[in-house]
Amino acid sequence: MKFKRICSVLLVTSMVATSMIGCSKSDKDDDDKKTTTAAGETAAPEKKDVKLTVWGPAEDQAKDKGEWLIKMCNQFNDAHPEWNITYTFGTCAEGDAAKTVNQDAKGAADVYMFSNDNLQSLIDAQGIAELGGKTADYVKSTNSEAIVNSVTIKDGIYGVPFTTNTWFMYYDKSVFGADDIKSLDKMLEKGVVSFPLSNSWYVASFYVANGCTLFGADGTDNDAGIKYDGDNAVAVTKYLVNLVANKNFKNDDKGSGLSGMRDGSIKAMFSGSWDYGPLKEALGDNLGVASLPTVKIDGKDCQMKSFAGSKAIGVNPNCKDQDVAVALALYLGSEEAQQAHYDLRTIVPVNTKLLEQDKIKADALVVAQNTTFDSTSILQPFCPNMANYWTPSDNWGKSLVAGEVTLDNAADKTADYNKAVNTSLAN
Amino acid sequence: MDSVIKFHKKKKDFYTPYTFTRALIKGDIFTKLSLVIMGFGNIVRKQFAKGLVFLAVEAAFIYYMITTGSYYLSRIISLGDTEQKKVWNEAKGIFEYEAGDDSQLILLYAVVSIFVILLFLLIWRASIKSSYKAQCLKKEGKKPSTFIEDIKDLFDGNLHTLLLAPPIMGILIFTVMPLVYMISMAFTNYSRQDTHLILFDWVGFDNFVKILNFKSSIGSTFWGVVGWTIVWAIAATFLNFILGTLLALLINRKKTYCKSMWRFFFILSIAVPQFVSLLIIRTMFDDNGIINTILENHNIISDRIPFFSNATLARIMVITINLWVGIPYTLLQVTGMLQNIPQELYEAARVDGAGKFKTFTNITMPYMLFIMTPYLITTFTSNINNFNVIYLLSAGGPTTDVTSTAGKTDLLVTWLYKLTVDQQFYNYGAVIGILTFVVLATVSLITYRRSGSYKNEEGFQ
Numbered sequence: 001m002k003f004k005r006i007c008s009v010l011l012v013t014s015m016v017a018t019s020m021i022g023c024s025k026s027d028k029d030d031d032d033k034k035t036t037t038a039a040g041e042t043a044a045p046e047k048k049d050v051k052l053t054v055w056g057p058a059e060d061q062a063k064d065k066g067e068w069l070i071k072m073c074n075q076f077n078d079a080h081p082e083w084n085i086t087y088t089f090g091t092c093a094e095g096d097a098a099k100t101v102n103q104d105a106k107g108a109a110d111v112y113m114f115s116n117d118n119l120q121s122l123i124d125a126q127g128i129a130e131l132g133g134k135t136a137d138y139v140k141s142t143n144s145e146a147i148v149n150s151v152t153i154k155d156g157i158y159g160v161p162f163t164t165n166t167w168f169m170y171y172d173k174s175v176f177g178a179d180d181i182k183s184l185d186k187m188l189e190k191g192v193v194s195f196p197l198s199n200s201w202y203v204a205s206f207y208v209a210n211g212c213t214l215f216g217a218d219g220t221d222n223d224a225g226i227k228y229d230g231d232n233a234v235a236v237t238k239y240l241v242n243l244v245a246n247k248n249f250k251n252d253d254k255g256s257g258l259s260g261m262r263d264g265s266i267k268a269m270f271s272g273s274w275d276y277g278p279l280k281e282a283l284g285d286n287l288g289v290a291s292l293p294t295v296k297i298d299g300k301d302c303q304m305k306s307f308a309g310s311k312a313i314g315v316n317p318n319c320k321d322q323d324v325a326v327a328l329a330l331y332l333g334s335e336e337a338q339q340a341h342y343d344l345r346t347i348v349p350v351n352t353k354l355l356e357q358d359k360i361k362a363d364a365l366v367v368a369q370n371t372t373f374d375s376t377s378i379l380q381p382f383c384p385n386m387a388n389y390w391t392p393s394d395n396w397g398k399s400l401v402a403g404e405v406t407l408d409n410a411a412d413k414t415a416d417y418n419k420a421v422n423t424s425l426a427n
Numbered sequence: 428m429d430s431v432i433k434f435h436k437k438k439k440d441f442y443t444p445y446t447f448t449r450a451l452i453k454g455d456i457f458t459k460l461s462l463v464i465m466g467f468g469n470i471v472r473k474q475f476a477k478g479l480v481f482l483a484v485e486a487a488f489i490y491y492m493i494t495t496g497s498y499y500l501s502r503i504i505s506l507g508d509t510e511q512k513k514v515w516n517e518a519k520g521i522f523e524y525e526a527g528d529d530s531q532l533i534l535l536y537a538v539v540s541i542f543v544i545l546l547f548l549l550i551w552r553a554s555i556k557s558s559y560k561a562q563c564l565k566k567e568g569k570k571p572s573t574f575i576e577d578i579k580d581l582f583d584g585n586l587h588t589l590l591l592a593p594p595i596m597g598i599l600i601f602t603v604m605p606l607v608y609m610i611s612m613a614f615t616n617y618s619r620q621d622t623h624l625i626l627f628d629w630v631g632f633d634n635f636v637k638i639l640n641f642k643s644s645i646g647s648t649f650w651g652v653v654g655w656t657i658v659w660a661i662a663a664t665f666l667n668f669i670l671g672t673l674l675a676l677l678i679n680r681k682k683t684y685c686k687s688m689w690r691f692f693f694i695l696s697i698a699v700p701q702f703v704s705l706l707i708i709r710t711m712f713d714d715n716g717i718i719n720t721i722l723e724n725h726n727i728i729s730d731r732i733p734f735f736s737n738a739t740l741a742r743i744m745v746i747t748i749n750l751w752v753g754i755p756y757t758l759l760q761v762t763g764m765l766q767n768i769p770q771e772l773y774e775a776a777r778v779d780g781a782g783k784f785k786t787f788t789n790i791t792m793p794y795m796l797f798i799m800t801p802y803l804i805t806t807f808t809s810n811i812n813n814f815n816v817i818y819l820l821s822a823g824g825p826t827t828d829v830t831s832t833a834g835k836t837d838l839l840v841t842w843l844y845k846l847t848v849d850q851q852f853y854n855y856g857a858v859i860g861i862l863t864f865v866v867l868a869t870v871s872l873i874t875y876r877r878s879g880s881y882k883n884e885e886g887f888q
Contacts, residue, residue, distance in 0.1 A: 102624065102851070106526075124622045126511050126527075133520035256715045317511070317524035326521045387619065391850070392829040399827035402736050420829040426620050426637075426645050426852050 047084045050321045052328065055092040055100075055109035059345060066344035069332075076331045083324055094118075094165075094311045101127040101316070110319040111328050115165055116150045116309040119158055120382045129317040130156040135330050142335065147350050150310040150379060159312030160333030163273075163347050166308035167202065168372040170261065170279050171268035173288040181268075183301065184293045188243075191267030194250040194257035197240070198401050200393030201307055202270060208378055209295055209302035210236045214389070219381035226389060228418040232297075237410040237417075239297045240400050251401045273348055276365050289368035292376040308377035310350065385422075392420035447552050450559035461558040465551060468558025472565055476574035481554040488547045496543060499536035506530040506615070506628055530617070530627045538608045542599070613857035624851065634858045645855060648831040648842075653866075655742070656838045659817075660810040663749050664803060670750060671757025672795070678758075679765045690762065697755045705819040708748055709735070736825045738835035745836050749816050760802065761795065768794050793879075800878040804871050811867060812840045839863045 052073075060069040070089060077085045090109055092100045097114035098121040105127035114122065122128040131139070136157045140148055143161055151159040171181055175191040187193050196202045204214065210232045216224035227233075243249050250256065250266060258275055260266030262282045269275075270292075279287050292304040313329040315322065331337060338349040342360065348369045349355060360366050381389075396417050399405055405413045450458055454468075461468040466481030507528025516523045561571040572580070581589040613634055617627040640646040678689045696704065711717050712734040719731040735741045768791065776786045817823060823837035823845065832850055833842040839859055847856035875881055 099848075121619065124619065125624050126524075129524060130513065130522045132515060132522055133517075135520065253714065259715075317513075317522075318526065322521050322523060323519040384622070391832055395826045395829045395831070398736070398825060399829070402733065402825060402827055404827055417829045423644070424620055425830075425832050425850065426618065426855060 048082060050083050050085045050324045051088070052085055052111060052319075052321070052325060053088045053090060053109040054328070055090040055097075055112035057093045057113065058091045060113075060341075061089055061091065068337075068341055068344045072332055072337050072340065073328065076328055079331075080327070085324065085328075097314070098122050098125070098127075101125065105316065106318045108316055108318075110316050110321075110325045111332070112314055112316070113162075113311060113332075114159065114314050115311050116159070116161075117307075117380050117382050117386075119151065119153060120384055121387065122314065123153065123158070124384075126317060128158050129315045129319070129322065129326075130158055131160070131315070131326060131329070132157075135160070135326055138330060139333075142351050142353065144350070144352060146308075146373070146379060147310050150308075151312050153382075159314045160329050161310040161312040161350050162333045162338055162341065163311045164308060164350055164369055164373045165272070165311050166306050166369065166372050166377050167270055167272040168306070168368045168376075169268060169270055169290050169292060170275065171288045171290065172261075172283060173286045175267045176288070181288070181290050182293055184295045184304070187268055187293065188246055188248045192248050192250055192260070192265060194252040194260055194266045194269040195243075196252040196257065196270065196397075197244070198251055198253055198394065198397035200390045200397065203393055203397045203400075205292065205304045205306050206236050206240060206295060206297075207233060208305040210297050211302075212236070214378075215381040215383050215386065219379045220383060222383035222385050225385065226418070226421045228414065228421065233418065234411045234414050235298045237400075237405060237414045238407055239295065241405055241407055241410060244400055244403065253401075273346065273365060273369055276346060289364045291368055291372040303376055306372060306377045307380035308373045309380040309382075388424055389421050391425060392417060396420075445556050445560040445563065447556055450555045454555070454559050455562055458555065458558045458562050461555050465554045466558070469554070469561055469571075472558075472561040472571050474557075474561055474571055474574065477557065477577065481550070481557075484547070484550050484554075488543070491543060492540075495536065496540040499533055500540050502528070502533045503537040504629075507533045507626060510626070527625070529625060530615075531625075534611060534615075535608055538604060538611065542604055542607075609857055610861060612853055613861055615854055617853045618855065619851040627854075630854075634854050638855060638858050638862070644830050645832075648833050649859070651831075652833050652837055652839055652842050655836065656811055659742075659746065659813075659836075659838060660807055662746050663753070663810045663813065664807045666746065666750055667753040667757050667806070668799070668803060671754045672761050674754060675758050675761035675765060676791075679762060690758070693758055694755050696751065701752055702815060702819055704752060705748070705816060708751075709820050712744065733825075735821050738825055738827075741821050741825055741836050745817060745820050748820055749813070752816065760799070764795055764798055765791070797879045800880050801875065804874055804878075807874075808867050808871055811838065811863070813838065814840050814844070817841050818844070 054069065054073060056069040059065050061067055070087075073085075073087050073089075077083070077087075092109070092112060094113045094115045095118070097112055098118035101108040101112065101114075101122060102125035105125050108127060114128075119128070139151070139157050139160055147161050147164070148157070151157055151161055169181065171187070172191070176187055180186045180190055184193065207228055208214070212230070212233050213224070213227045215221050215226065244251070250260065252269060252271075257266060257269035257271065258278060261269055261279060276289070292306060294301040294303050296302075313332045315325045315329050319325045335351045335354055338347075338351050338354055341347040342349050342354070346363075346365060348366050349360065354360060355366075355370070399413075454461075457468040457471045461481075464482070465485040466478035469475075469478030469481065471478075507530050509527040511527040512525040514523045514525065564571045614629055614631060615627045616623045616630045616633075618624070637643050638646055638649050641650060674693065677683065678686055683689070713719070714731055714733060714736055716734075718734070719728075722728045723731065733740060734744050772790050773786055776790060781789070817836055817838050818841050821834070821836045823834035823841045825836075826834035828835075832845055837845070840863065843856050843859045843863075846852045846859070
């Protein structure tokens with residue numbers, strides 16, 4: 001009998017506790033409503049206390065790299081006397097934003113940085129707010145159309161872009177001349193070239209080179225699907241089989257490209273602006289940066305085309321002080337902040353005015369990244385069915401590297417691959 | 428027959444005249460009123476504190492149901508359908524969002540509410556029995572125990588309830604409740620497919636059908652992974668056992684010198700945390716790792732050996748490396764056991780003229796198996812769920828099949844991780860979790876029931 005009594009005592013405690021939790025939750029909701037209405041009506045002449053959680057990559061918060069994020073946030077606070085903002089900073093790389101925010105959109109950061117390929121899944125998980133009014137106008141007026149498109153879904157702008165996100169070529173100037181770097185095949189004759197073939201973000205460049213399309217001509221037509229089904233796709237597969245067999249080709253996996261460039265065993269590699277620092281350190285003046293070369297498929301020169309996107313600042317729709325968060329996002333993507341980002345971490349800016357600056361114009365890295373973005377890239381598709389692309393393509397690259405795809409079975413395997421990227425993995 | 432008698436005896440031990448049914452039949456008006464107003468019977472019989480506690484439980488329960496429980500329970504069928512709303516606020520120049528329903532939260536709170544109701548019913552029953560007991564005691568002219576006496580009793584006659592209550596509550600709240608919540612996900616379409624991450628619905632057994640179906644892409648992956656999981660579990664368990672035993676026997680031989688030194692050497696690998704050894708070995712055997720580099724630099728090989736990028740080689744690698752990590756433990760176990768086998772058995776066997784091999788097959792082996800079978804079963808289960816070794820070594824790879832989310836060395840548990848964390852197919856993850864449990868429970872129960880350790884508990888003493 002006593003057991004039940006004990007139970008009862010415990011249950012009371014637990015029930016009271018649960019009901020308290022229930023209470024506190026609804027209380028908080030009420031509070032939320034009160035504060036928002038109050039702010040709306042009286043426009044708050046006195047300082048309003050605001051708490052914001054901000055997420056960005058670790059490099060933007062590292063002391064030795066100038067703490068860009070923290071600096072900018074504090075400047076923003078100083079520039080707005082009407083708000084007294086307390087920040088909580090967290091680490092989340094732009095590419096991981098969807099994964100991290102989607103785990104618990106309500107508990108995620110109020111303002112965070114994301115790669116635009118995360119956009120669709122952020123929207124699906126209700127983790128990102130649309131921007132309108134003067135914020136949207138600012139984005140439209142200070143960026144090129146391609147950049148604006150990279151953060152636009154169904155006419156809604158979802159982020160303030162601050163840099164382009166794409167990859168291009170690094171090479172050793174002492175090995176390759178200005179003519180060599182125009183053709184991958186010529187480069188392979190002269191020195192060892194490393195390419196991340198087993199990475200789905202890179203492997204598409206060969207297929208796009210030979211006229212395969214992803215989601216229509218502009219990459220936004222979800223129903224068009226991925227077209228890797230013609231003879232042109234098979235030709236690319238055959239080219240890649242030969243590429244893997246080439247003695248001068250090395251797959252770039254787990255940083256092997258970078259370490260090869262360092263020790264001199266690799267003479268050219270494909271990567272983005274993030275590898276510029278260490279490469280410059282290793283190669284010094286011999287480091288060349290260029291947009292993508294062509295490849296000879298079926299006797300004709302085809303221009304490789306990388307996926308290009310942008311990195312942007314997003315705002316959580318569950319944020320309590322949405323207006324402050326949007327203003328901060330705008331500030332973090334502003335001309336001033338982009339300038340600071342470039343100065344501290346050589347993050348290539350997207351602001352059209354900044355790109356006019358002589359110093360930035362003369363920067364080889366900026367030139368390579370922007371030439372790639374403008375002429376040898378396609379807008380990385382982020383329509384819903386693009387989610388089916390990644391895993392099969394990673395696996396496809398790995399099977400190419402492992403030699404499971406051969407010239408004989410290239411046609412069948414390409415057909416399988418085409419089918420896989422056009423169907424959900426869970427079918 | 429034995430067990431039946433035992434069972435009756437046990438039931439008799441716990442006999443009490445104060446049952447719920449009797450309370451309903453023989454209870455007086457106050458007891459019956461307790462059905463509605465909990466603790467009423469106790470208060471009437473001057474057990475004020477106790478009665479008030481019951482009443483407070485009822486009040487708390489009603490309050491919880493009105494404020495939270497009823498809302499979520501009423502949505503348990505639909506799991507919510509209100510979409511998130513977006514409103515343009517011109518004054519502030521921002522879009523304001525009004526959160527819609529979140530099926531996950533509705534499901535969670537509904538499960539919690541069901542548990543609260545079940546607990547409440549238990550207490551409600553207890554309150555009626557308690558009130559009936561008080562009524563009976565009053566009738567017999569005895570004084571019902573006071574609250575203080577009840578509490579004192581908890582430290583004396585009812586000490587077991589006091590000590591057992593916290594762990595049982597802990598298991599209910601932190602294990603059983605989340606389990607029910609997770610299991611219920613298997614019957615929904617909670618996945619990124621067709622954007623069901625926020626709002627999802629019940630789909631019955633659809634997910635099970637899809638996963639068990641050979642023809643669907645996820646089904647064929649599933650059976651492939653199941654096959655490898657079983658091969659892995661058997662190989663990892665038995666190779667570990669056999670090789671560990673051989674090593675232990677070798678060291679335990681009379682003629683082996685420096686026994687403790689050898690044991691020390693082998694056990695040394697336990698001193699390095701498992702995940703550290705695994706990560707180091709992984710890097711060493713990488714395609715660009717030190718092993719390949721050394722072999723290449725000395726012109727022993729011309730092409731790098733694809734230790735982890737060739738399916739067969741990767742499978743052999745994970746099993747072999749697992750031996751490296753696992754054998755020291757088996758060595759410890761078996762050594763302890765070997766030293767415990769009564770020497771008289773061997774002496775008697777020798778007198779009877781038995782050779783070394785005979786003594787091994789007739790004494791050492793049966794003795795070991797008798798003790799080791801339950802251990803082997805546990806190892807087998809933990810190998811089926813051996814996340815660390817696989818994930819840290821090959822990460823499930825090589826993954827070269829374009830139609831599959833699993834690699835060639837993925838176990839059910841690592842695949843489950845990929846499906847949920849990387850791919851956000853939470854529903855399939857839940858199904859796989861359930862199926863893994865079913866397979867494991869069946870295999871372990873059957874083997875354990877058939878083992879000597881279970882059938883003949885006192886066999887070797």
